[in-house]
Amino acid sequence: MKQIIVSASALLILAACAGNSNKTDAKKDSTATTSAPMAMQAKFTADMVDNQRDPSCGMPAKAGLEDTIHYKGYVIGFCSKECKDEFLKDPEKGLTAADLKKKQ
Template structure:
């Protein structure tokens, strides 16, 4: 049937409760909207909506860490 042939909606690989940031530090998207990639940096797990945002973060991680809106521990 056509319903069986329909593409499945894309599922995020990571959830907001798996990372230490509340926002993607590169684009500002809320982490709860879905994360596709992560990086471990200075004891934090930082989540990103895409590989491109992760790559942008890695150009200047200190600046990005400030923009990540880290959760209070």
């Protein structure tokens, strides 16, 4: 009887240890999927737009652009949606601040 209890206890311990290894693997998998979005880059490059600076905040276009708008034949790039919204309040003022590239 004593041998049966010891054997059953040993089996329960082994089963419990086997269950913990799956939890560790699951953590490794979830870490890999959450770190993937960090590798994303900006949507637009400075070569795709006609401005050299964000017209709202003055940040250089080469630093990265997240949004664009077409205005009076120009493609204007913005570092964020907030800067784009600010530009739309007074586009003419923003156009002069955009430091536009010369069209060839």
